[in-house]
Amino acid sequence: MAGNTFGKLFKLTTFGESHGAAIGGVIDGCPSGIKLDFEAIQNELDRRKPGQSKIVTQRKEPDTVEFYSGIFEGVTTGTPIGFVIHNTNQKSKDYSHIKDVYRPSHADYTYDKKYGVRDYRGGGRSSARETASRVVAGAIAKQFLSAIKINAFTSSVGEIFVEKPYQELDFSKIESNVIRCPDEASANKMIAKVQEIKKQGDTIGGTITCVLQNVAVGLGEPVFDKLHAELGKAMLSINAVKGFEYGSGFCGAKMKGSEHNDLFNEDGSTKTNLSGGVQGGISNGMDIYFRVAFKPVATVIQKQDALNSSGEIVEMQGKGRHDPCVVPRAVPIVEAMAALVLADYTLLRRQESQNWD
Amino acid sequence: MAGNTFGKLFKLTTFGESHGAAIGGVIDGCPSGIKLDFEAIQNELDRRKPGQSKIVTQRKEPDTVEFYSGIFEGVTTGTPIGFVIHNTNQKSKDYSHIKDVYRPSHADYTYDKKYGVRDYRGGGRSSARETASRVVAGAIAKQFLSAIKINAFTSSVGEIFVEKPYQELDFSKIESNVIRCPDEASANKMIAKVQEIKKQGDTIGGTITCVLQNVAVGLGEPVFDKLHAELGKAMLSINAVKGFEYGSGFCGAKMKGSEHNDLFNEDGSTKTNLSGGVQGGISNGMDIYFRVAFKPVATVIQKQDALNSSGEIVEMQGKGRHDPCVVPRAVPIVEAMAALVLADYTLLRRQESQNWD
Amino acid sequence: MAGNTFGKLFKLTTFGESHGAAIGGVIDGCPSGIKLDFEAIQNELDRRKPGQSKIVTQRKEPDTVEFYSGIFEGVTTGTPIGFVIHNTNQKSKDYSHIKDVYRPSHADYTYDKKYGVRDYRGGGRSSARETASRVVAGAIAKQFLSAIKINAFTSSVGEIFVEKPYQELDFSKIESNVIRCPDEASANKMIAKVQEIKKQGDTIGGTITCVLQNVAVGLGEPVFDKLHAELGKAMLSINAVKGFEYGSGFCGAKMKGSEHNDLFNEDGSTKTNLSGGVQGGISNGMDIYFRVAFKPVATVIQKQDALNSSGEIVEMQGKGRHDPCVVPRAVPIVEAMAALVLADYTLLRRQESQNWD
């Protein structure tokens, strides 16, 4: 397996299992001369960490990142940035009961079949704990991309959707509630829904919308590495994601060309933006926006049938401290992956741009 | 721009503009010893080619592929397969009227801003003509993957959807109608819709569903190169695609974990398949299915405002012979890209598999 | 096999066998806006082509390149440049006698064992004919790198060496003789040597020295992709190459640090240049120079024992029209590969350079 690197020029390689000694990664290709704000990095980790509110898992992990290289006197040097987050909360015995059991809709079965050996402790490599490393790298990418505004928010939980288009939302409100929805009325309904689901020992899915603003014209590498294709891959690589759409998305598939076309203004901007800020795989300077679908967390605190490695169906009781809804903690992960794509494509754009000649 | 290669071990690199001398590509990494069925390859090209029916563009291109290397006495040699499709229908004058004009919702503007120079003839590199090279490579990948069944079909045109789940459809009927929908009743409604739209000089969007059967367990490279993430990128790299979902997709985001989990049978298969054949980014042996959203073609045969390179809004009249709905011709392209992903991941799986030791 | 692409941002993918319909390649990542000099490209091909003088193979191949894409009105567009050279001289019957025979010190045996199938006609993919595609790409890279001076020349044939250091040679004389050695006295001895060897039906090895001047400071990507490491790989990928050294090379391994260190001038240049223009894998602005060793061509026009596919030793008589010494025709190939490395590293440098911000 060599699928643990993301990016072409701004590259992140991650390592680590949920219950190993540590997780971490290497960022290779981060430009030199960036004065890092370490508080901002830790703040992104805190947005993702467990135990931050009543509606997420009550596990406690401080998730403190240590940087080992690539930074000198607080400034990036252009050499690889190695970092580690030690796992302080490895309750391995919590998982002894699933040692030989494949939980439904988890990766236990496929990892075992693929690798012939498996770290059964809490999902090991397949655990969303790995995404903490993405958040660290994304936080650094955001500092490199300081001109670009990256905002993700919870746009639905179960059947509860934010009605307003993103243009009518105040992104400064995203952090004002625990579900990370900038529309207070919708947020309250969503939070109530998650609490109700949690009481049932059940879980629920949701969607996240992400908006990228002030993106320069010209980012994207046709034909295979179109900007939206790479954003799609980045989002689909996040645990529990089942779908991605940008601009008009699946609704666009119901429309007529005469309705769907975005007419130009004289400055090259467009009157509408059903295209979602990308034409032919290249950014056109308008807002880039997309929506990501998350399935409900597979671990429910109920009795369920599972399969054991001897091929027997066994009843299991979901235990442990799990998220009833992954969406609020996934908001910073979506932003991090978007930042990694934009950082990578900004570097790709730099090398080809006529402006530099 | 170096985004014209797809794949890690089974690699396709394409070249060519819609109105240049030729398009083509290089397939590097195709295993040796595959006896090729050249008729099958040409047949896939014929499914994609213009002029094949009343509901697609009436342009005529024979789209005959010539192979220059990598094949000896009809068998692949393991060396790169170079191929070319000559463009026989370059009516460049058709495009003189848009030389300095950026058409709405086309890539004219972004290509010009990105590269500072532009082949304005019919979209050049951004034209879907490039996908003919993908179909050639996909047809070869299919022959390498002969055990896997790959079937795509039109699942909606505008508001007209196939009601039945794919399990109730007879894939052998896909080619029995020009819209490529195996459900005859729906097909007829879709065809009528496209003809009505065409009369209006308008265009319409649609969706394609693709089903991959008999895929071995263990394909996929966590964490970033998950099988469904690469399938998503592959589909999003196709012209006019706005969204991708697999398994339960966006509907899954409305569900509860207790409803969504796929319970096991003793043989490791699952009673339901909301997961869509992938767990943790790795195939589990169940059907892989996904849905792709296509926007309506941007070229409408109506008067529209456009922008010229001097920054003036000018009225233009859509001309030429264009598709009122891209979906039927996109069916073989979706299959081709799926085949390329599966071929690549099959080779990745080979090198890591314990079974080979 | 997927080893037919060279470069990270300025990428060349080649295809083609010596006796197939055509060879060619795709250049992906060439910047847009370069006005190409097609005569200069053909001139490089002519320097490499067979039949150009009495001391090279008398095969006749016009080696005319056709460009299919990536160029519009004579200017690069930033899209992939697809090109083809048709093989006009496929005397396949010349090779029927070696259909089942593995020639000594050729790639017949290893290709057959690796791929299980083999295009036996004249070495197929392992033939140096493939390098014509490299020369086309290198010629375009040279035009992108117009500020850099790239000069290679024959520095030895057998035991005959150019005595003078390169600084005392007039590179404008390289093309003044058929062996491509700028020192006339040495050139004449080398030419006489090759003619003597040719009479014997034998072949002889030699070395090529290459000098890169006006290279900017800062090219190279530590730690694995050091500039000289990539130059070394590029040269070692050329047929018949057995060794590479840069700067002081193998002689440097005999020296003391106090002798070997290059002391600085105040402008950052150095008084000596045993380093060969690279420090820590990064160009320092001084001349980059290196030497490449070529073995004698394996095909001798003499009786030799060979192995057949049934495991029998059989006597064979070398036939055909072969080079008695590969070095003069390899000079433009060495330059082409150097140009590809410099183009690639120039683009890599662009994206990271603070100067562009």
Next chain:
Amino acid sequence: MAGNTFGKLFKLTTFGESHGAAIGGVIDGCPSGIKLDFEAIQNELDRRKPGQSKIVTQRKEPDTVEFYSGIFEGVTTGTPIGFVIHNTNQKSKDYSHIKDVYRPSHADYTYDKKYGVRDYRGGGRSSARETASRVVAGAIAKQFLSAIKINAFTSSVGEIFVEKPYQELDFSKIESNVIRCPDEASANKMIAKVQEIKKQGDTIGGTITCVLQNVAVGLGEPVFDKLHAELGKAMLSINAVKGFEYGSGFCGAKMKGSEHNDLFNEDGSTKTNLSGGVQGGISNGMDIYFRVAFKPVATVIQKQDALNSSGEIVEMQGKGRHDPCVVPRAVPIVEAMAALVLADYTLLRRQESQNWD
């Protein structure tokens, strides 16, 4: 800079500066199911570490490696192996005197010009300390490649060469002396030479020969990723290396084809092996052997002129504890890089081999 990853399927990414908190790396693509011998890994580190004998630097670093992931109950899991070596001996003040000084024939100047910022403490990223991470990964690759014998040894120091061909040497004697030369007589001369040089406060270069035995037929990816080309790049990426030759190498460039050709035995082996075990870039089953040239260490304990960042020539006095000859400590590094190349190409071979079908 994103040049810190080596390999295609068996990938090593390293990070770390000589005087940062730690160095380390991530091995991605190591097959699962390998029971690791941790003592063997530490033993390789001990062969490279400083302070191991009188003729190397007297710095003391325990160089203890910690594994953070990818290993469960002593067995590789197929997930990325993250590891760290903490720097216990960061005497940063030792380097304050060179804060603004570019030492001759070091990378100080080029790093500063390339990145615009520099960790001046002991060379930072350009220090050979980084190679400890390569040795860790190489030690794991060796365990994956247990059937292959990898032996490197010191073949020259200054003008003192081992006269015997490698076939006459007993590799079990390599570790029997501190210079790592299996020929005792030559070893003693080399050791005396290094001690003499050290007394002078000077340094001296040397060469290492490496022999790879029991390599399967068919490793190598023509045309650009030929096995010997990748070995060459791997060796040239090691600090202080100035040249690489394999098989007949530079001597082969003086020979005639009739002398140089390796005639076959009936089993496909060859009577001679001037080819060095590789034909057309693919291993042929014979021994692979190559020679690597190392320049003398640039830090001499003498007065020298240097350049400061203000463009002034200043006198400096080499300080610190440095190697008078890098070759004995480089022996395990050469083996490690050879192991990484063989592991990578073995995986590449697996995926393409017909035998696995």
